[in-house]
Amino acid sequence: MLELKNIHKTYQMGKVEVRALRDISLTITPGEFVAIMGPSGSGKSTLMHVLGLLDRADAGEYRLGKHKINGLADDELSAIRNRLIGFVFQQFHLLPRMTALDNVELPLIYAGKQVFAGKARREIEEVGLGDRISHRPNELSGGQQQRVAIARALVSAPLIILADEPTGNLDSKSKEEIIAILKALNQKGKTLIIVTHEADIAAQAKRVIKMFDGRIVSDKALAPLREPASEGRVDEIIDALLSKSGTTYRKTKFFEYLHQAARAMLSHKMRSFLSVLGILIGVAAVIAMLALGQGAKESIKQQLLSLGSNLLVVRPGSAKVHGVAMEPGAMTRFTFLDVSAIGRLSELVARVSPSVEGRGQMEYASRNWNTQVSGVGVDYAPMRAVEPALGRFFTEDEVKTRAKVALLGTTVVKELFGDKDPIGEDVKLNKIYFKIIGILPSKGASTFHDQDDTVIIPVTTAMYRVFGKEYIDTIFVEAKNTELIEPAQQAIKELMIKLHRLNKSEAEDSFQIRNMSDIKNTLETTTRTMSVLLGSIAAISLFVGGIGIMNIMLVSVTERTREIGLRKAIGANNKDIMIQFLIEAVLMSFIGGISGIILGSGVSVLITLFAGWSVKVSLSSVLLATVFSLMVGVGFGLWPAKQAAALNPIDALRYE
8 A cells, every 4th residue: 555665865954964764665555553663863753744745755666556656746645645644643733713623624625525514523523522513722622632633634534544643742541542543443444654652552553663763673563464455445546636537526616715714814803904904095095096086187177167168268468578578558458349350250259258357345234245256248158157047147238238237156145145035136346236137057166266256247337337447358259169269269369460460479478369178188187197196106005005915924824834734734735725825815905995995985075075175986996996906915915825835744834
């Protein structure tokens, strides 16, 4: 069954070479009960590790049944360990966060034999611990912990049991119970190999092998061997494991990986919380920053809509020579003649409205309010999307007659009238009585400017009754469509040059024609740049959170080195270990990501409530943050996962 030929094993400890095994040749037949004895450092534990496929020999040949083991890959050795070999360790190696039942079920997870999960319960009952099935290791005595370890070794129905000093940490009564269990297993046909330094324990075996200085110095049968069992079962199992179907047979399901990862997280709650916190803050920052950027875009969009569509703004400007402003007379002064002339460009222009601006003191009853006053033409309402929400706009006749009528913004209404309906009421504007004929639609407020804190009156009334102006401050022009904005702008420029008898160099500085499309593009570009900047800052936060996860996972690998060794000893391969640690990192990132989305959305709402800024949480930002957090989990969890998977099982088990 087990055959070693000329096995050598040497360890390098610093500059010192330790020859643990020297030219070992040994055959163990099915059903034997073998005890390996020798003083410390004789190589007996190393021999058991080689027999149990936990370690590889440097030279020699190892056969299990008809199969040569030396050349098999690590994953193939893991599968054989899981199915053919059961380990009973001196230190028990039970996982402290798991119950007795969970510990016994571990080999089944890596065997992919979930259908036999009930077998774990039966094995615990077989070793007399049916009433302790839900207890954790720290709630069990040493003898009970070793029984759980034996049940774990048996749960996959292995043909070989390897026990390394199985009674070394037990009292005399517990020793007797464990030896009785082991002898009973041998009588049922299990091949039993124990390593011990106690002569009374070795006397229970049917064959005793003594070692000294890495060599077998004696091999003695204490009882006649029974008829050897057939090795056909061993070969059949190994053939199945090494075949493609065998690979499928021992394939661990994703949900088992997830279950193990969740257990590991819950067993170290503070460490997991700190890892989740790093991702949570990063994702929340991404959500809040992108929401702020998106809100700024929407705010600009609304402000541009309030300006009107296809809009051109014609303003006077003082002439400059080499950056020095010329005398005021050099600035173009606009009159109603200019407005009429622009209006006659009917092929290009849809509407035109003059405008003058100023501040005014409003009074009503005992209340007063200082506000922005705009004198405009009749076409201003459809051009700037200020058709009154209540009441009406003034008429062309009211403009011609300089009527004292006004439309109030919602902020002015609130300050002067409160909840009272202002339509038809008389108010004073700069000591002049005006009748309220309408309320303007709400435009909203930003941090720097309240668009609803305004009053609109006829342009002639504003110029001649309120401000005493002779010239128009601004001319608003609406092109017929988007394609005609540029031709209209050029035509107006040429018209102003002609009407005011300017040369082209003077025209550049004596008046300005602003295209709202240019302003829109500039604002959108600026907002986009700010969004990228804010997103980048938030991404750095997420990156730092990922580094935190990596550090925590690396610490976790170090802390759980012996656990990794145990999992490999009972059948976990490199892929199993790597995926489990990777899922842990991704799970923490996912939890942090979801929590960050909730927190980021909440922060966005708070920003709106307390700062008054416009924010908008978009689906794309949520998806971006979620995907990015998962990528962080995979990216930063990959290295620790590889570090864990690369551990040698025997080195990991010996780690202190």
